[in-house]
Structures are given as C-alpha cells and as structure tokens.
Amino acid sequence: MSFNNANGGRQLTDLLIIGAGPYGISLAAHAKAHCLTYTLLGYPMHFWKHQMPQNMFIRTHPDSVYLSDPHESFTLLRFAAESGIDLPVPLPRPLFVDYATWFAARTGVRFTPEHVLQLSRTADGYEAVTEGGGVYTARHAVIATGLQHYSYIPDTYDGLPPGLVSHTFALTDFRPFAGKQVAVIGSGQSAWEAAALLHMAGSDAELIYRRDAANYREGQSGSELIQLGETFFDLPLEQKREKQVQPPGSAAAFLRPYVEGKIRETGNAVVQKAEAVDGGKLRLELSNGETRLFDHLVSASGYRIDIGRVPFLEQRLLELLEREDDGNGRYPKLDAHFMSSLPGLYIAGPLASYSHGPAFRFIAGVRKACRSIIPRIVRSMAHARSGSS
Incomplete structure (x- = not known):
C-alpha cells in the first residue's frame, strides 16, 4: 500500500x-x-x-x-x-x-x-x-x-444538552459511561451492540424499543443481498418499492449472550418526552406510562x-x-x-x-x-x- x-x-x-x-x-x-x-x-x-x-x-x-x-x-x-x-x-x-x-x-x-x-x-x-x-x-x-x-436523531431529543444524548455513530469508547445509567433506544443491530458494549464497560444499560420483544436473526450469508444488488436496477417499479422498504430492526443472534440476562429490556414502548432535570439527569416519559431517570441516552435511530x-x-x-x-x-x-x-x-x-x-x-x-x-x-x-x- x-x-x-x-x-x-x-x-x-x-x-x-x-x-x-x-x-x-x-x-x-x-x-x-x-x-x-x-x-x-x-x-x-x-x-x-x-x-x-x-x-x-x-x-x-x-x-x-x-x-x-x-x-x-x-x-x-x-x-x-x-x-x-x-x-x-x-x-x-x-x-x-x-x-x-x-x-x-x-x-x-x-x-x-x-x-x-x-x-x-x-x-x-x-x-x-x-x-x-x-x-x-x-x-x-x-x-x-x-x-x-447521515446519522439521524429524532426530534424528541431536540434541545437536550449535548452531554446527555449520543448517536451510535462514532461512539467507540464506552468507558466514560462506567457506573452510569444509560438508555439505549432502538431495536436493531447497533442498539444491541451499544447495550452490550455499555454493559462490558461497567454501565447500567437499559434497552427501550417499540417492538414487543427482541428480534434475533441467525447469521446472514449476505449472498441474497449481493444478488439483489446485481438485479435490482432492472426490476419492475413495484418490486423495487417492495425491496426498498427496510425490514424492522433485528439483532444478530451472536449478540444474544451479550445482552440476555445482563441488560434490562423494555419492549412495546416509545419515548414520548425527554428533558434534562436537576442533577444533570435525563428524564424520559414512555408511551407505556412509565418514567425513567438516566445519566445518558444513546439513540440507535439509524441514518x-x-x-x-x-x-x-x-x-x-x-x-x-x-x-x-x-x-x-x-x-x-x-x-x-x-x-x-x-x-x-x-x-x-x-x-x-x-x-x-x-x-x-x-x-x-x-x-x-x-x-x-x-x-x-x-x-x-x-x-x-x-x-x-
């Protein structure tokens, strides 16, 4: 090189x-x-x-x-x-x-x-x-x-101090969150990775997602996606639209032992309100009527x-x-x-x-x-x- x-x-x-x-x-x-x-x-x-x-x-x-x-x-x-x-x-x-x-x-x-x-x-x-x-x-x-x-953070978190919210993009060092309570919002691969890495770094993480339960998928070969890339441009318009719709978030099955039994999960819930409160904490109001206090929020909201x-x-x-x-x-x-x-x-x-x-x-x-x-x-x-x- x-x-x-x-x-x-x-x-x-x-x-x-x-x-x-x-x-x-x-x-x-x-x-x-x-x-x-x-x-x-x-x-x-x-x-x-x-x-x-x-x-x-x-x-x-x-x-x-x-x-x-x-x-x-x-x-x-x-x-x-x-x-x-x-x-x-x-x-x-x-x-x-x-x-x-x-x-x-x-x-x-x-x-x-x-x-x-x-x-x-x-x-x-x-x-x-x-x-x-x-x-x-x-x-x-x-x-x-x-x-x-292209990292995307929902408008719900607009106005929060930068020190209270992060996107999973470019979040590579989880050691600063040791001993802290951290919410991870999302149901896909990046959410599960972030939660696992936070736990490994010594933080108290909670996964919050709109699905009813975790969606694990076995390892993907990638061959079908490669083949789709070869043929997609020439597909009829309706088939293209079907293929363009991203499936609901899923996590690779190899992440299961890093998360299950180690990290609290709250499913069927959406963050309706997020605000900074006294003591440098973050208060979340969830769609299920519950509230949470955290030190930080990680948004696994994609791109x-x-x-x-x-x-x-x-x-x-x-x-x-x-x-x-x-x-x-x-x-x-x-x-x-x-x-x-x-x-x-x-x-x-x-x-x-x-x-x-x-x-x-x-x-x-x-x-x-x-x-x-x-x-x-x-x-x-x-x-x-x-x-x-």
Missing part, C-alpha cells in the same frame, strides 16, 4: 475517487487494472478504524465479505490462507480492516490521505480541493463515501441518507443534480452504470441505494458498482479519443 504526496498539482487524471473505504479501495483496484490514472482521496478505512466499535463483529458470514478486484483474486479467504489464520464466525471488525489493508497492498492501490473540502465542476471534468490545500482535477469523479454524513448533507459538494453542483422521485429528493438519480445526471459524475455506496437497492447501504454492492462504473469510464474515454482523432 502506498500514498501519493498531496502537492497541490493540477495534473488532469482520468478519475477522482472520493472515499477510501471498501468502495473507494475496490474502485481504485479496478481503475488500476484498466490502466486508468486516478486519485483516491480519503484516509484508508477511516470509518471502520475510528468510527465503529472495534471489539464487535460483522454480522454477515465471512463467505460474503470481500472487496472487489477485476478477477476476484484477492478475497478474504485468500487473505486468511496467506496470513495463516482461521476465519472466525462472526468476523471481528479489526480483521476486516486488516484484510482491506492487505487487499490494497496486493492490488497496488495508492492513497492520497486527505479529506475533501469541496468538489466542483470544471471545463474538463471535476476538481477536488482538500484540507491540505491540494487541488486535484480529473475527467470523471466517483463519490464513494459511506454513512458518516437518513440525503445528498444535501454531503458537506463537500459545491452548492451549484447540488442544484444541478437530478433527484430520484423518493418523495423527499434526498437521493441522486443514477443510471444503470451509477452515473448521475451530470456527465462523468458517478455515485456508489449508500447514496446509490435508492436507484440500485439496499445492497449499497452495505459492502454487498461493491462488486456491482465496480463492474459497472469502471468499464463505463473506459468506454467513454475510448469513445472520446476516437471522436477526436
């Missing part, structure tokens, strides 16, 4: 890739294999390293966890074999980060480790300005960022994907982007090859999940995105060269 020097040069490359997680790394591997020049902007696997709890697991079976190169040569199974390790089930998150680092090294991916401050259009294509003052231009650009811009919340997109560029008819205009409209309404601007990952389906909220869509985007860019460049000759 190697790094580019951010020298601020304006050399025009074929491709800008914004986001250095699984999608960005895989796109770079495909670009390199197709002899495209590229700049991969972002800190390698930053979200996975620094904004997710490291002592928890990936719920998808290791057989369906991988990054993508053109020949599918550098798989998680190959990494395990070459590293002399047995892949545990479930898969620890740090092991996936190690795999991504190995993958990048084996495929020759090069990083420019800087955050992008602004992406804008130019006469030749697109320009990215970085935190270090670098200016990078390319004929094409791919936005391949993850969920970091609301919205391209308008991507901080580095120039306002003029945002205005020009055509949106999907999702009722809110939060998703960019993408074609079969993930290109937006702006020529040469492609979008992968969660922002593509309305056009291309729920696989793209996760790494299950990596292969489809790479095999669609990079060949399309190669063809468009060949067409441009033949037209100018």
